[in-house]
Amino acid sequence: MDRPIRVLVAKPGLDGHDRGAKVIARALRDASMEVIYTGLRQTPEQIVAAAIQEDVDVVAMSILSGAHNHLFPKVVKLFKEEGVEDVLVIGGGVIPDDDIPGLKEAGIAEVFTPGTPTTKTIEFIKNNLKK
Amino acid sequence: MIKDEKMKEIKDSTKKWEETTVDKAISRFPERKKEFKTGSGLKVDRLYTPENVEDLDYENDLGYPGQYPYTRGVQPTMYRGRLWTMRMYAGFATAAESNKRYKYLVEQGSTGLSVAFDLPTQIGYDSDHSLAEGEVGKVGVAIDSLKDMELLFDGIPLDKVSTSMTINAPASVLLAMYIAVAEKQGVSQEKLRGTIQNDILKEYIARGTYIFPTEESMRLITNIFEYCSENVPKWNTISISGYHIREAGSTAAQEVGFTLADGIAYVEAAIKAGLDVDSFAPRLSFFFNAHNDLLEEVAKYRAARRLWARIMKERFGAKNPKSMMLKFHTQTGGSTLTAQQPENNVVRVAIQTLAAVLGGTQSLHTNSKDEALALPSETSVRTALRTQQIVAHESGVTETIDPLAGSYYVEAKTDEIEEKAMEYIKNIDEMGGAPKAIDEGYIQKEIMDAAYNYQKDIESGENIVVGMNKFQAEEEAPKDLLKVDPAVGEMQKDRIKALKEERDNEAVSDKLENLRKACESDENVMPYIIDAVKEYATLGEICGVMREIFGEYEQAVML
Numbered sequence: 001m002d003r004p005i006r007v008l009v010a011k012p013g014l015d016g017h018d019r020g021a022k023v024i025a026r027a028l029r030d031a032s033m034e035v036i037y038t039g040l041r042q043t044p045e046q047i048v049a050a051a052i053q054e055d056v057d058v059v060a061m062s063i064l065s066g067a068h069n070h071l072f073p074k075v076v077k078l079f080k081e082e083g084v085e086d087v088l089v090i091g092g093g094v095i096p097d098d099d100i101p102g103l104k105e106a107g108i109a110e111v112f113t114p115g116t117p118t119t120k121t122i123e124f125i126k127n128n129l130k131k
Numbered sequence: 132m133i134k135d136e137k138m139k140e141i142k143d144s145t146k147k148w149e150e151t152t153v154d155k156a157i158s159r160f161p162e163r164k165k166e167f168k169t170g171s172g173l174k175v176d177r178l179y180t181p182e183n184v185e186d187l188d189y190e191n192d193l194g195y196p197g198q199y200p201y202t203r204g205v206q207p208t209m210y211r212g213r214l215w216t217m218r219m220y221a222g223f224a225t226a227a228e229s230n231k232r233y234k235y236l237v238e239q240g241s242t243g244l245s246v247a248f249d250l251p252t253q254i255g256y257d258s259d260h261s262l263a264e265g266e267v268g269k270v271g272v273a274i275d276s277l278k279d280m281e282l283l284f285d286g287i288p289l290d291k292v293s294t295s296m297t298i299n300a301p302a303s304v305l306l307a308m309y310i311a312v313a314e315k316q317g318v319s320q321e322k323l324r325g326t327i328q329n330d331i332l333k334e335y336i337a338r339g340t341y342i343f344p345t346e347e348s349m350r351l352i353t354n355i356f357e358y359c360s361e362n363v364p365k366w367n368t369i370s371i372s373g374y375h376i377r378e379a380g381s382t383a384a385q386e387v388g389f390t391l392a393d394g395i396a397y398v399e400a401a402i403k404a405g406l407d408v409d410s411f412a413p414r415l416s417f418f419f420n421a422h423n424d425l426l427e428e429v430a431k432y433r434a435a436r437r438l439w440a441r442i443m444k445e446r447f448g449a450k451n452p453k454s455m456m457l458k459f460h461t462q463t464g465g466s467t468l469t470a471q472q473p474e475n476n477v478v479r480v481a482i483q484t485l486a487a488v489l490g491g492t493q494s495l496h497t498n499s500k501d502e503a504l505a506l507p508s509e510t511s512v513r514t515a516l517r518t519q520q521i522v523a524h525e526s527g528v529t530e531t532i533d534p535l536a537g538s539y540y541v542e543a544k545t546d547e548i549e550e551k552a553m554e555y556i557k558n559i560d561e562m563g564g565a566p567k568a569i570d571e572g573y574i575q576k577e578i579m580d581a582a583y584n585y586q587k588d589i590e591s592g593e594n595i596v597v598g599m600n601k602f603q604a605e606e607e608a609p610k611d612l613l614k615v616d617p618a619v620g621e622m623q624k625d626r627i628k629a630l631k632e633e634r635d636n637e638a639v640s641d642k643l644e645n646l647r648k649a650c651e652s653d654e655n656v657m658p659y660i661i662d663a664v665k666e667y668a669t670l671g672e673i674c675g676v677m678r679e680i681f682g683e684y685e686q687a688v689m690l
Binding site: 013014015016017018019022023025026027029035037038039040041043065066067069070071094096097098113114115117118119 | 250251253254256262263264265266269270334337338339340378379380466469470471503504505506579582583586589590596599600608609612614615617686688690
């Protein structure tokens with residue numbers, strides 16, 4: 001790939017905790033990626049539309065409100081409905097270990113929980129791009 | 132405080148100590164770091180001496196507890212008279228489920244209630260709204276109408292407890308429901324004690340549960356000030372919050388500066404609306420965070436108290452001493468907890484509890500060890516409450532007032548934090564006040580920079596978080612985490628459906644129409660909201676009317 005990796009950092013749902021999303025966004029930018037941040041309260045539909053419009057390689061979502069089981073898989077499902085198969089979808093936030101296998105099965109490539117160094121997320125993105 | 136001659140002697144001998152004893156020691160055993168810093172990045176010297184507090188004027192800068200400038204505390208006897216209110220923030224799933232948790236907490240010695248609402252409630256959507264999907268009952272209790280509120284406080288006498296409600300954009304509606312429930316219990320509104328958070332500016336800055344644009348939000352807030360000063364005199368009408376600003380990554384000095392700048396904006400809005408400063412200022416209250424740097428945190432609370440007293444007296448000409456007192460609630464810092472080795476969090480919370488108590492808090496919520504993973508379970512909440520009780524009854528720090536006063540270090544840091552906070556306030560004043568500074572993204576950007584620097588210091592190993600970036604251990608996934616039943620959403624939807632079938636829908640429409648007219652005029656909306664909730668208009672219906680008239684806030688998205 002000869003252009004920088006493009007990432008949409010998104011906050012699905014009603015959760016207002018955006019420290020993690022913003023820290024990740026800055027870290028990805030410092031790692032030479034192009035980052036678009038959606039701001040708060042995005043519906044899965046809005047996230048998928050923005051990702052397609054911005055032609056991103058990665059969608060990184062953050063939820064701390066406990067709505068992840070509902071909202072994360074919905075984004076993957078909508079991508080499929082749009083025929084988009086080459087966007088890497090990852091998630092993070094306060095997510096109990098028990099929920100992670102289900103999220104992965106639903107198509108979330110990786111889930112990053114509190115305390116994860118940003119370098120780990122950056123590595124993961126670089127090694128798992130679908131485009 | 133020390134005579135010039137004596138001070139010179141101290142300065143000379145300090146210098147001598149550094150040049151001889153210290154240098155010799157360092158040449159053999161270098162210090163652990165080149166530079167020492169507080170948890171918020173303030174420089175920390177090797178030793179603090181009378182030289183650091185040379186300019187401290189005891190009577191003017193510290194004074195006495197219960198007296199201006201309240202540096203040493205707002206009550207004359209502090210915890211010798213009455214301990215702080217042990218107020219555990221709780222709420223999840225349905226009103227009935229949360230009611231059980233409140234009764235449990237009171238049984239365990241909690242002395243005040245604190246209600247957590249779910250996100251749809253906080254953003255003014257009923258549980259059956261499409262945006263509420265997946266969120267109902269998750270981070271707090273779902274309240275759609277007075278029916279839910281009646282269940283929430285069932286069997287809890289509202290003339291006996293004080294209740295804090297973490298509700299902001301729709302604070303007027305939840306307060307109206309509380310007043311209505313009290314009335315049904317036969318408790319008149321002038322007897323009600325409690326607090327609504329009602330602090331919209333920090334929602335724009337850091338917490339995110341805003342609904343209406345700035346001007347309309349400020350109007351709702353001043354309507355509440357006015358209504359309560361006349362009808363609910365013991366109610367704290369706002370809890371001006373630094374907690375979430377700190378959680379978003381600010382430093383301690385920013386927490387004070389930005390919070391007091393918000394406070395100034397509310398006072399100015401109320402004065403502009405024609406209220407006399409002493410009619411509402413005694414009911415303003417504050418809410419701060421407690422992080423791990425014990426002494427820096429203590430200095431922070433003392434600095435905030437002194438600064439607010441001076442602002443109220445000098446800037447706003449308040450006459451009533453109560454208008455000058457910064458009373459505050461504290462919550463231990465959620466963002467300081469680790470998902471790794473969660474039992475270590477009990478220790479962090481204990482240190483933070485000490486900070487809050489040594490800083491003179493009026494009430495305290497202690498976080499539970501499992502909060503980096505999920506909502507707290509009943510046993511972990513109990514340990515968190517016990518932590519407060521141990522500090523209250525076993526540590527001895529409650530037996531005298533403001534015991535860290537006079538510490539060269541704590542006084543020096545109190546001055547430094549006050550000074551830095553004043554600089555932020557000055558910058559914000561120059562931009563035209565907090566609402567403008569928020570619109571321009573200044574406050575958000577300052578916080579974000581601090582948060583990112585903190586993260587970088589953790590990743591470089593400069594900052595150590597035990598169990599997370601050092602002293603890690605292999606561990607099993609924690610068990611017994613609280614799970615909210617996913618059926619809660621459906622249950623709430625059914626309740627709304629049933630409610631809409633049994634209530635007097637014509638009366639509801641009338642009341643909502645009256646509210647609409649009040650919103651369009653410059654009348655106080657509170658009485659109209661109370662009328663509407665009593666007819667069982669839902670939160671979503673009431674906020675829906677206000678959304679139509681007031682519009683919605685648009686966030687300035689920035690990195």
